[in-house]
Amino acid sequence: MELLKTPTVVGSIGRHLSIGDRLSLQQVSEEVASALRPSDLDYYKARLSKTHIIYDPQFMDPLLLDEFDATTAFQVRKTSDPTKTCVLIHSLLTDYIKNLMALDLTDEDSYGSVFGSKMISEQDKARILVNLRKYADMDDADNVVYLETSDKVQNFLNKFTKIKFDEMRDNFDNQDYSIVALLVETLNILDQEENMVQFFKDENKFPYDFFPDTILDSGNQLDKEALSTVIQDLVKYFNDKSRVIDECFGQQLPVMLMYMESVLEKEIIGKFLSDECHKNMEIVPIVYYELLVNFVSNLNDSLNVGKNYKVMTRTFINLYFEPLVAQYLEETITLFEENSIEEINKFEKDYEEQDKLEQENIYKSILNEYNTDENKTNKFELLTSFTKMFSKSDSNAEEIKFKTNLEVITKNLKNLKNYINFELSSEIINQAKAKVDSVLVFESIDGSVIDKKRINEHIELIFIKLIGILEIYHVKPGFEKAIDVLNRYDPTEFKSLESLESLNTVEPLVKFTELINIGDLIYQMLEIFYENELVQKKILDKNEFLNNANQAKKRFEATLDNFVANGLNIGIDKLMDEIEFLFNTLQLPNDFNPKSEDIAVTINGPTKCAKTVVKLLSNHINLLNGSTEKGVIDVFQQEIGERFFQVIVKNIKKRQISTNGAIILICDLNLYYDFIVNTLRQKNITPYFAALKQVGQLYLISKDDSKELGKLIGDLSKFNGIFRQEEIYEFVTKRTDWLKVRKDVEKAMYGLGITDCVIM
Amino acid sequence: MADMEDYAYDYDYLLKIVLIGDSGVGKSNLLSRFTRNGFNLDSKSTIGVEFATKTLEVDGKKLKAQIWDTAGQERYRAITSAYYRGAMGALIVYDITKPETYENVSKWLKELKDHADDNLVVELVGNKSDLEHLRGVPTEEAKHFAAENQLLFTETSALNADNVDLSFEQVAKAIYNMVKKNQLDLSDYSGAKPPTGQTISLTPTPGAESNKHKSNCC
Numbered sequence: 001m002e003l004l005k006t007p008t009v010v011g012s013i014g015r016h017l018s019i020g021d022r023l024s025l026q027q028v029s030e031e032v033a034s035a036l037r038p039s040d041l042d043y044y045k046a047r048l049s050k051t052h053i054i055y056d057p058q059f060m061d062p063l064l065l066d067e068f069d070a071t072t073a074f075q076v077r078k079t080s081d082p083t084k085t086c087v088l089i090h091s092l093l094t095d096y097i098k099n100l101m102a103l104d105l106t107d108e109d110s111y112g113s114v115f116g117s118k119m120i121s122e123q124d125k126a127r128i129l130v131n132l133r134k135y136a137d138m139d140d141a142d143n144v145v146y147l148e149t150s151d152k153v154q155n156f157l158n159k160f161t162k163i164k165f166d167e168m169r170d171n172f173d174n175q176d177y178s179i180v181a182l183l184v185e186t187l188n189i190l191d192q193e194e195n196m197v198q199f200f201k202d203e204n205k206f207p208y209d210f211f212p213d214t215i216l217d218s219g220n221q222l223d224k225e226a227l228s229t230v231i232q233d234l235v236k237y238f239n240d241k242s243r244v245i246d247e248c249f250g251q252q253l254p255v256m257l258m259y260m261e262s263v264l265e266k267e268i269i270g271k272f273l274s275d276e277c278h279k280n281m282e283i284v285p286i287v288y289y290e291l292l293v294n295f296v297s298n299l300n301d302s303l304n305v306g307k308n309y310k311v312m313t314r315t316f317i318n319l320y321f322e323p324l325v326a327q328y329l330e331e332t333i334t335l336f337e338e339n340s341i342e343e344i345n346k347f348e349k350d351y352e353e354q355d356k357l358e359q360e361n362i363y364k365s366i367l368n369e370y371n372t373d374e375n376k377t378n379k380f381e382l383l384t385s386f387t388k389m390f391s392k393s394d395s396n397a398e399e400i401k402f403k404t405n406l407e408v409i410t411k412n413l414k415n416l417k418n419y420i421n422f423e424l425s426s427e428i429i430n431q432a433k434a435k436v437d438s439v440l441v442f443e444s445i446d447g448s449v450i451d452k453k454r455i456n457e458h459i460e461l462i463f464i465k466l467i468g469i470l471e472i473y474h475v476k477p478g479f480e481k482a483i484d485v486l487n488r489y490d491p492t493e494f495k496s497l498e499s500l501e502s503l504n505t506v507e508p509l510v511k512f513t514e515l516i517n518i519g520d521l522i523y524q525m526l527e528i529f530y531e532n533e534l535v536q537k538k539i540l541d542k543n544e545f546l547n548n549a550n551q552a553k554k555r556f557e558a559t560l561d562n563f564v565a566n567g568l569n570i571g572i573d574k575l576m577d578e579i580e581f582l583f584n585t586l587q588l589p590n591d592f593n594p595k596s597e598d599i600a601v602t603i604n605g606p607t608k609c610a611k612t613v614v615k616l617l618s619n620h621i622n623l624l625n626g627s628t629e630k631g632v633i634d635v636f637q638q639e640i641g642e643r644f645f646q647v648i649v650k651n652i653k654k655r656q657i658s659t660n661g662a663i664i665l666i667c668d669l670n671l672y673y674d675f676i677v678n679t680l681r682q683k684n685i686t687p688y689f690a691a692l693k694q695v696g697q698l699y700l701i702s703k704d705d706s707k708e709l710g711k712l713i714g715d716l717s718k719f720n721g722i723f724r725q726e727e728i729y730e731f732v733t734k735r736t737d738w739l740k741v742r743k744d745v746e747k748a749m750y751g752l753g754i755t756d757c758v759i760m
Numbered sequence: 761m762a763d764m765e766d767y768a769y770d771y772d773y774l775l776k777i778v779l780i781g782d783s784g785v786g787k788s789n790l791l792s793r794f795t796r797n798g799f800n801l802d803s804k805s806t807i808g809v810e811f812a813t814k815t816l817e818v819d820g821k822k823l824k825a826q827i828w829d830t831a832g833q834e835r836y837r838a839i840t841s842a843y844y845r846g847a848m849g850a851l852i853v854y855d856i857t858k859p860e861t862y863e864n865v866s867k868w869l870k871e872l873k874d875h876a877d878d879n880l881v882v883e884l885v886g887n888k889s890d891l892e893h894l895r896g897v898p899t900e901e902a903k904h905f906a907a908e909n910q911l912l913f914t915e916t917s918a919l920n921a922d923n924v925d926l927s928f929e930q931v932a933k934a935i936y937n938m939v940k941k942n943q944l945d946l947s948d949y950s951g952a953k954p955p956t957g958q959t960i961s962l963t964p965t966p967g968a969e970s971n972k973h974k975s976n977c978c
Binding site for chain 1: 804807808809810811813835836837838839841842843845
């Protein structure tokens with residue numbers, strides 16, 4: 001005890017004592033107390049700093065800690081007298097520490113003894129415990145006391161917390177949510193926020209059997225009813241949870257949003273919906289729509305979250321759904337392209353098979369006709385036996401070959417219009433329309449994850465793809481094949497005289513115009529698509545030349561026009577070939593030079609040939625009506641008119657025409673003229689045919705008037721300026737009496753006849 | 761092609777008749793009314809020559825009329841000659857609403873005289889009688905002129921078909937009667953005639969016309 005008489009020694013000892021021990025030492029004697037005094041300020045300042053109570057000598061706190069008790073001991077933030085403050089905190093808590101240090105932690109029943117005999121709420125117990133831990137942290141001058149005390153306080157705090165969680169679990173399970181709410185308050189004081197959220201999540205694990213096996217039907221398409229049920233179930237589920245959360249947590253702890261986000265991310269979007277969408281990406285827009293619109297809007301208000309509940313839920317949905325939407329946008333166009341091409345390929349394959357079958361049937365029926373011995377021939381040996389037949393130098397071989405070719409060509413012509421299929425194209429266009437409708441779903445959603453610009457770009461892309469697919473994979477190859485067939489068609493190859501009698505149409509031209517019709521229909525559908533889906537919905541501006549969709553449309557139009565023009569050119573060639581063929585076969589040598597007993601013929605109107613030719617032409621000139629623009633039709637009809645005129649001229653020049661026969665020729669020429677004026681109605685062409693009427697008169701003139709005939713040849717205006725003088729002269733040489741009139745005609749023309757020159 | 765062989769025998773006589781007169785008086789419509797019972801309101805003027813036929817029955821004989829419808833004007837005499845060559849009848853048509861077309865009838869008569877057979881049966885036809893309110897040529901005057909020139913006469917309307925058949929029929933009958941009077945056998949004309957287009961030649965007698973439709977003749 002001698003040592004205590006030395007103030008420096010006392011001061012040193014005091015610095016390393018716990019608060020309780022230092023206060024006890026102070027009580028030993030006045031000497032000791034004064035020896036400790038110089039270090040009091042530093043000692044207590046150091047204690048308070050551990051609990052962040054600031055020493056401020058200027059701070060006026062008249063009440064000091066008068067009103068505080070064990071539950072509120074650490075509410076002070078500043079003090080001008082650390083010694084007094086610290087001693088007061090000590091005095092408020094020291095009894096609890098003592099009780100706690102004396103407690104046997106294994107004996108839970110005695111836990112109440114820590115808080116004394118007074119009735120005290122669980123929340124206040126929690127508050128005292130939290131303060132005890134702060135006190136234990138503060139009282140760290142004596143390391144042994146510090147470790148012992150803080151360890152005991154922490155252990156008890158853990159025990160106490162665990163008991164509260166256990167109680168909460170029991171009450172939660174019993175749905176005694178009002179008690180849970182009290183426990184939440186207690187646990188909140190104990191800083192158990194995170195553990196409570198985790199507790200709620202653990203207690204409310206998302207049911208593993210919540211969702212159906214799938215929301216797709218057997219055809220892998222969205223079962224809208226199933227999706228709707230899922231959404232309704234989710235709404236009910238979250239509204240239930242929200243109600244419980246509101247009852248248990250009120251606004252004490254933000255549980256709902258965390259729970260919502262966690263389930264959306266891990267269960268609803270991340271697992272189930274993502275799996276379903278990956279089975280068929282096409283369902284993404286509608287699933288997204290249902291989630292963002294029908295799910296969110298049916299959520300009840302949440303007290304726990306407050307007014308941002310729906311906005312935040314939408315944000316979470318967008319956050320976790322965005323990758324699916326991005327993938328959808330990327331894949332849907334690829335899918336559309338792949339499916340369309342696959343459909344086109346299937347169409348072509350079916351067509352080829354059908355074609356092959358027809359061809360085999362042709363072979364088969366001809367084989368059967370000519371080769372009854374080999375009737376057993378099966379399909380696979382068909383071609384071989386067919387080839388064999390040709391090598392046999394059979395007398396029938398040529399005939400068989402002819403018949404086969406005829407049948408095959410007839411088949412090819414019949415099928416020409418099927419090279420482009422309207423239904424197929426229409427189906428693909430409809431699919432594109434469905435794609436547009438799908439992506440527009442995103443536009444209709446409030447707070448959608450993709451914006452208008454991106455939607456527009458996407459729709460434009462669909463249109464460009466659609467045009468590209470139809471153009472490159474269907475229309476172009478179809479027209480190319482058709483033009484090839486048209487090109488190879490030789491109208492004279494398989495004609496017999498009987499077939500000429502009934503010749504009404506040039507089949508390839510008719511079939512080709514049917515193809516043009518189909519092409520035009522497809523274009524019109526694209527045009528409607530363009531108008532309705534792009535222009536009216538303001539996806540793009542019609543007048544923007546550089547726009548890719550506008551350019552694609554123009555390109556398609558140009559492609560179509562080119563094929564139409566090429567095809568029509570060939571078609572007109574074939575038509576004229578056919579007409580020339582008719583002139584060469586049906587126009588009889590004596591048609592315009594009847595024998596005397598045939599004179600009666602002169603009154604029976606146009607020749608059979610002329611009538612057949614006009615009938616054939618009449619059947620073709622209106623082929624394009626309604627399928628293409630007026631300008632193209634005019635060009636087509638004028639071309640027919642001009643070419644027809646040339647064929648007639650050629651025909652006249654091949655004939656011998658008598659004055660009697662002139663009447664028949666004029667009847668023919670009148671028929672042609674009437675056809676041009678009344679049926680073709682292309683005014684530009686009329687003068688040519690009027691001139692031909694005048695040409696007819698050249699043959700009506702009597703040989704006695706040969707001099708005037710010569711004058712007529714020089715009168716180009718008589719023939720509308722259509723013919724040159726040499727040409728009119730050539731016409732006149734086709735008179736049956738040419739040799740008799742030649743001299744006079746030439747004299748009138750040149751002043752001298754060529755024969756005169758020879759004589760001289 | 762079968763019909764081609766038959767029609768050489770589907771009539772007894774073939775008569776060539778020409779339709780002449782100024783442009784626009786309605787020749788083509790008269791012809792189409794007669795042969796096809798048709799009328800074209802906006803018919804265009806004829807270019808060159810057009811033909812139509814119709815078979816009539818007179819005294820149990822089939823007369824096939826081959827009618828040449830000509831353009832109003834033709835500069836070339838050689839062509840005009842061809843029109844009239846072998847013609848046995850002619851209808852000079854004028855428009856009753858246009859006196860100038862009636863005044864030109866003399867010109868057409870002269871052309872016939874220059875080019876056609878002297879025995880030609882000629883009828884003066886005042887067309888467009890449906891336009892009575894616009895009439896410019898009095899019926900009596902035309903009738904008088906016809907009588908003076910020994911022409912048949914009728915007024916017609918191609919539009920409502922008035923007297924159209926009659927006008928052609930009376931020409932055909934006149935020709936037939938003339939032929940009969942002259943004891944010409946026409947049935948073998950198709951035998952060995954040269955291909956001149958001249959089907960029959962005949963000499964009319966003064967009584968030929970008075971024998972028929974008195975009401976329409978002078």
